[in-house]
Amino acid sequence: MKNMLKGLGAALCVALPLLAQAPAGAATPAAAGAADQALVQRGAYLAQLGDCAACHTAPKGKPFAGGLPMNTPMGRIYVTNITPDAQTGIGGYTEADFARALREGVAKDGHNLYPAMPYPSYAKVNDGDVKALYAYFMHGVAPVQQANRESDIKWPLNMRWPLMFWNMAFLEKGRYRDKPGKDVAWNRGAYLVQGLGHCGSCHTPRGVGFQESALDESGSAFLSGALLDGWFASNLTGEHNTGLGRWSDEDLRTFLKTGANRHASAFGAMTSVINDSTQALNDQDVAAVSKYLKSLPPVGGNGAPAYTYDPQATKVSLDRPANDAGARVYTAYCMHCHGVDGRGFAPMLAPLAGNPNVLAKDASSLINVTLNGTGDLVINGVPSPFPMPGFAAVLDDKQIADVLSFVRAGWNNGAPAVAAAEVAKLRQSTQAGR
Template sequence: MKRQGIRKSCLMIALVSCSIAATADAAGIENQQGVLDGKYISTAADCVACHTAKGGAAFAGGYAIDSPMGTIWSTNITPSKKFGIGDYTEAEFARAVREGVARDGHHLYPAMPYTSYGKMTDEDIAALYKYFMTQVQPVDTPNKETKLPFPFSVRSSMAIWNLIYGDSKPFVPVGDQSQEINRGNYLVNSLAHCAECHTPRTALMGLDSSKPLAGSPLGPWYAPNITADKVAGIGAWTDDELKAYLRTGHVAGKAQAAGPMAEAVEHSLQYLSDADLNAIVAYLKQTKPVGADGAKPRDGYGAPADSETRLRGNAVRDADPGWKVYSATCSACHGARGEGTSVYPSLFHNSATGAAYPANLVATILFGVHRTIDGHDIEMPGFGPQASYTERLTDQQVADVSNYVLANFGQPQKKLTADDVAVARAGGPVAPLVKLSPYLLPGAIVVLLVLIVIAIAVTRRRRAYKKG
């Protein structure tokens, strides 16, 4: 009897132990899945691109973001308790990501795209927090101080801006749309924050909600129209072309990613699942078309040109100065006829040379192309400030070769000047609000003085009225 009791007890203990082990394993799997999800969400949100300095530790900050107001330094978002987010609670983390308010209450600048991240779901915020707190290594790298000129230096003013442009309501699927399109909507407008670059800005530098994804200047670059319009946007692209571009940054005879888009492809988009890339494509192809002037899509312009072979070897004293630059600097890679190679793209049927705004052509010549896809580097050297002295082009030379390329391979009616190139070299057009900023302080002082004078006059009048 005792042996039977002992056997029963052992059996019960074994069953309970197995049950506990199974529960623990299930909890471990769930916890690990949350971490994996958090890492994927971080990749989709492209956190590493802005929060990692060149040659620095991942997520340790120190990356210079060139905004219209000046340089904004990204912060350390590792779980360092001294310089990072190690002391953040999940609620404080969520507030920083969604509302742009740090743990100590100071406002973040919208270079951190919290206006898009505000739509992140509670589940994704929780998974992202778990990933940063448990899987990212803490790095005790001090944050660099962002010093913007007045009035942009007054961070508290962002509270008013946020009332106008902020939206911290989590994404809610649209009932009459498919699961795939809803997923694409969430990726485009929240995690991947496409609107932050591709939507025009208002006078106060908030997103213009009347023209979503219709294209916008981005420093010296131009983020093109990615609505479903078949001429101005990506409506004429096939699904496979659009997916390939998101995955690799390259579609032969159509487009190649450079500048900020190359960074997005390199650090984020190439790592998304096929299902998520398909969802982005499905969503973009059904967006409201936003048109613009243009007879055909930006990748539909140009044809091979024979001017390089026709002029080479002849007396060229009075030849097109743009051809001279092209012959000496560009033709070895892009071909005498602009046909390109298996490595370097064709210059005709190219969205940079056929675009309504040739900003990307100029920026590419100045700053080059740099992206790493599937471990392979895609490089085109820039001929601007970072080039060696012997390869550096002047503003006039960049304007000349740009006009040659536009005339032969793109939109010939587009003309650029050395002044246009100088603006691009300096970081792009200055926003109207930034142009007004030097007058805001004097203007505020004048308004204050006028209010004081009015207050004094009113006070004196009241006193005189009482005496009377």
């Protein structure tokens, strides 16, 4: 039972830090009144915060019709149809049924949902927002008749009743309550980050049952960074080197709206977060999220002294690249975008000097993005002109390890070297099925 519960809890780890976009072509019944339209519109905005379309819309599929495969340690599951179709979707759900599924992970027929659905975060969503979301999914989304697909998980691990015990152990019921002594903006930011935004699903490390180690700022591990599906979700606390300690409020707001600033650029799953969610947030909510995140005390980090830029030693290496295998690779493949000085051409091309992702102890994100590149940031409909290409077919494991070790040591970054075995492991896991 212990191993089974652990495996089922591990399904939490498949919930990526993608946020949702209101679907194009959403249908609204002509009979809906003006007041209902306002509620539906509000629900559409909230759905962007809640990771709904990103998980419930398959590539080239119809909005919210499900079918997206998600890998778990037990096998593959397929997300469900949440359109208002009465036969295959949630058209038969009452608002109470909808609220229970959203906050407690229990479907209308009583079966437990896999916690790839981040209901431990959605438990904090208030009644008014649940009502608006329900109105949107019932009246703002086109019904699609598409049967749900059974998971590939084999018996007995496909039994869902053990999830009741996982919920008893790890699900904290109760809506978000404003913290005394904090202003309106801080509390709004906390509500968004902890609730519909469910940032902790990716950015908070996991406990022994694969539950989030903390669900709010009262836990020291909250948003301190975590490994997830081949990426290391960044530290979002005030830590100076690997977190947001050197970011101003304007830096953070710029990143949320555009995916890039003078410190870093979005890649991996965070690209979808920017594209499908945060760029669409209104200015008040962006400011609230930034205020809350900037209030978090520093946690974690790489144990190094506070970062200060120093290009001299790295410049010498690049002047004579024959003496350093990593410098040779950097000169041939990286320098034209990221520069001799490591500062790139921000925000168009990411800096490497002092970049929190470069300084992190875990190099998984650097290895992954070097192997596989990243998708385009698309801001206001315009794709970024210089997305990071993948080098899996160009560079071998040792070359990637060499260049990343060079980058992590360069410009006074002072981060640990990368081993070829680490690259080989991620190459195998991320290239499977490509």
